[in-house]
Amino acid sequence: MQQVSSAEKSRTVSRMFGRIAKRYDLGNRVISLGRDQAWRRQTVAKLAPTAKDDLLDIGAGTGDLTLLMAKEARSVTALDFSHPMVVIGQRKATEAGLARKVSFVTGDALHLPFPDESFEGIATAFTVRNLAKMEQGFAEMRRVLKPGGRLVCLEFTNPRSRIIRFFYRPYLHHILPVLGGILTGDGAAYRYLARSISAFPSVESLAEAMRATGFARVEWTTINLGTVAIHAAHKEASPVAMRAAA
Numbered sequence: 001m002q003q004v005s006s007a008e009k010s011r012t013v014s015r016m017f018g019r020i021a022k023r024y025d026l027g028n029r030v031i032s033l034g035r036d037q038a039w040r041r042q043t044v045a046k047l048a049p050t051a052k053d054d055l056l057d058i059g060a061g062t063g064d065l066t067l068l069m070a071k072e073a074r075s076v077t078a079l080d081f082s083h084p085m086v087v088i089g090q091r092k093a094t095e096a097g098l099a100r101k102v103s104f105v106t107g108d109a110l111h112l113p114f115p116d117e118s119f120e121g122i123a124t125a126f127t128v129r130n131l132a133k134m135e136q137g138f139a140e141m142r143r144v145l146k147p148g149g150r151l152v153c154l155e156f157t158n159p160r161s162r163i164i165r166f167f168y169r170p171y172l173h174h175i176l177p178v179l180g181g182i183l184t185g186d187g188a189a190y191r192y193l194a195r196s197i198s199a200f201p202s203v204e205s206l207a208e209a210m211r212a213t214g215f216a217r218v219e220w221t222t223i224n225l226g227t228v229a230i231h232a233a234h235k236e237a238s239p240v241a242m243r244a245a246a
Contacts, residue, residue, distance in 0.1 A: 006110075006132035006133055007132070009132040010081065010108065010110075010132050013081075013130050013192075014081045014082050016186070016188070016189045016192060017061070017080075017081075017082040017084075017085055017189075018082045018083065018084040018085070019184075019186050019189065020180075020184040020185075020186050020189050021062065021082060021084035021085045021087075021088055022084075022088070023183055023184040023185075024061060024062055024085065024088075024184070025062055025064065026183055026184075027179075027180055027183045027184050027190075028064075030179060030183055031176055031179055031180060031183075031190075035224060036064075037064065039125075039154055039223065039224070039228055039230075040064055040065045040068055040125060040154065041068060042154075042223065042230060043065065043123055043125060043152050043154045043230055044065070044068045044069055044072065044123065046150075046152045046230055046232050047069070047121050047123050047150060047152045047232075048150070049069060049072045049073040049120070049121055050072070050073070050120075051072070051073065051074060052074055052120075053072075053073045053074055053119075053120040053121055054073065054074055054075045054076075054077070054118070054119050054120055055069050055073045055075070055076045055077070055119055055120065055121045055122065055123065056076070056077050056078075056079065056114070056118070056119040056121070056122045056123075056144065057069060057076055057077070057078045057079065057122075057123055057124070057125075058079055058109050058112075058122060058123075058124040058127055058137075058141065059079070059080055059081075059109060059124050059125065059126070059127025059128075059130065060078035060079060060080045060085070060086075060089055060104070061080055061082075061085045061089065061125075061126075062085050062088040062089045062092060063078055063088070063089030063090075063092045063093060063102070063104070064125075065123060065125045065154075066078040066089060066093070066102055066104075067092065067093060067096050067098055067102070069123060070093070070098045070101045070102050071098070073101070073121075074101070075101050075102070075103070076101060076102050076103075077102075077103045077105060077114070077119070078102060078103065078104045078105065079104075079105045079106075079107045079109065079112070079113075080104075080105075080106065080107075081106065081107065081108055081109070082106075083106045086104045086105070086106050089102075089104050090104045109124075109127065109131060109137050109140065109141075110131065110132065110133060110136050110137055110140060111140070112140045112141075112143070112144050114144045115144070116143055116144065117143075117144065117145070117146045117147065118144045118145075118146070119144055119145055119146060119149060120145075120146055120149050120150075121145075121149055121150050121151075121152075122141050122144070122145055122149070122150075122151045122152070123151075123152045123153075123154070124141075124151075124152075124153050124154070125153075125154040125155075126154065126155060126156065127155075128153055128155055128206070129155060129156070129196045129197065129200050130196065134201075134209055135209055135212065135213055138151075138209060138210055138212075138213040138215065139213045139214070142213055142214050142215060142235055145235045146235070147235055147236065147237040148234070148235065148236070148237040149234070149235050150232060150233070150234050150235075151210070151215065151231075151232070151233045151234075151235070152230065152231070152232045152233075153206070153210075153230070153231040153232075153233075154228070154229075154230050155200065155206070155228070155229055155231070156197045156200065156227060156228055156229075157197075157200065157202070157203055157206075157222065157226070157227065157228065157229040158197070158198065158200070158202070158227075159222075159225060159226035159227050160226055161225070161226060164225050164226055164227070168225075168227060172194045172197060172198070173194045173198075176190055176193065176194055177190040177191045177193075177194060180193070203220050203222065203229045203231070206220075206229070206231060207219075207220055207231060207233075210231065210233045211233075214235070215233035215234065215235065216233065216234050216235070216236045217232075217233065217234045217236075218231065218232070218233040219231070219232050219233075220232070
């Protein structure tokens with residue numbers, strides 16, 4: 001019964017993002033008050049890719065994070081379950097002159113279509129909230145990450161400060177859906193966004209979910225008055241590999 005529910009959630013969310021794909025970037029800029037690209041740059045800085053790295057962007061959307069990653073890495077594979085988003089991302093990569101370094105794939109984050117230990121680093125932005133099974137998603141990320149590789153997760157979170165919450169909650173539940181509806185024509189998508197943020201685990205719980213699926217050295221920082229969090233975690237190298245490198 002749970003599997004059916006999870007599959008239906010995935011289909012519903014995929015259709016929703018497909019509906020808003022054409023105006024998704026504009027919506028992001030406005031509802032974040034122009035800060036979302038700065039958050040993505042901080043995410044890439046945490047990932048700290050090198051020119052030799054092959055990276056994966058999960059829930060890549062229209063490719064904003066992907067393109068920032070591609071400027072630093074050897075290659076980036078960008079996966080999203082919304083094909084309209086993927087099409088826009090491919091076009092943006094071509095326009096940015098990065099098409100040779102970026103491969104867009106339509107696929108499911110719960111069943112990544114890649115072999116084990118394929119990537120030196122993984123980044124994901126505003127995606128984990130949308131996973132029907134968060135722990136399964138993290139397990140798949142760990143599976144395709146090479147030993148010693150890093151995962152960085154950018155997500156909205158609920159602020160701790162009572163003062164910030166006093167102003168943030170009305171914005172999240174009342175102003176944001178109206179703005180999103182005006183900008184994209186789909187207020188329901190932004191009402192979903194507000195609900196998913198409110199229901200999302202705390203930064204500590206998200207870190208624990210990462211640890212529970214085998215990630216180590218999990219750390220996080222909150223930004224934007226505590227409304228956004230960046231988590232970083234590692235897939236530890238095997239003892240054999242560590243001895244060989246010594």
